[in-house]
Each structure stands twice: as structure tokens, then as C-alpha cells.
Amino acid sequence: AGDDQPWRWHLERACAVVGAFVIPVHLITVLVVNDPATWSAAALSSRWQTPLWRVVDALALSVALIHGLGALRRRVQVRFRILGVVLDVVLVAGLTVVALASLRYRVVS
Secondary structure: OOOOHHHHHHHHHHHHHHHHHHHHHHHHHHHHHHHHHHHOOHHHHHHHHOOOHHHHHHHHHHHHHHHHHHHHHHHHHOOOOOHHHHHHHHHHHHHHHHHHHHHHHOOOO
């Protein structure tokens, strides 16, 4: 299953390594440092005024999408090849939305 496209395996492993650092930083800052009950659109807007947080949040979402959908794709493609293509389309669309949102985000006041 993994021999036909070894780059997928390497991509998933790279996402796992990046995710092992980025996702805990994201979760700690959102759930431990800040009170989750106080989160609002204004809090997110203030967080995203800093380019570093845009990168951290975009990386967290991207590695989760790549890693999760990649694993799901491997499981379903064995029986249903068309689902592999559908998951590829969902992955590309999701990554495009994350990239555009983090690059084009503007604070609306």
C-alpha cells in the first residue's frame, strides 16, 4: 500500500514530527495559558494580529489534516479506490482554505 508512493509516507511522518511540537504549543496557549471560557472572535482576532500565531495555528491545522486524512486515505483506498481520490480533493481543498485564511486574514474593526 505504501510502496507505490513513498513520498506520502515521508509526508505523514514529517507532519507527525512537526505536529508533535506545534500542536502542544497550540493547545497549551489556548487551553492552559488562556481561559477557554473567555475565547471569542475578538480574542482570536487579537491572537492573529501576530504573524507567529497565524503560522502556529495554520501549521497545527495543516499537519492535522495531512496526517489524519493521509491515514484515512490508506485505510479506505484498499477497498474503494474512488474514496482515495475524494480524500485527496478534500485534503487539497482544506489545505487551500487554511493557507488562504492565514495569508489573507485581516482584522476587521
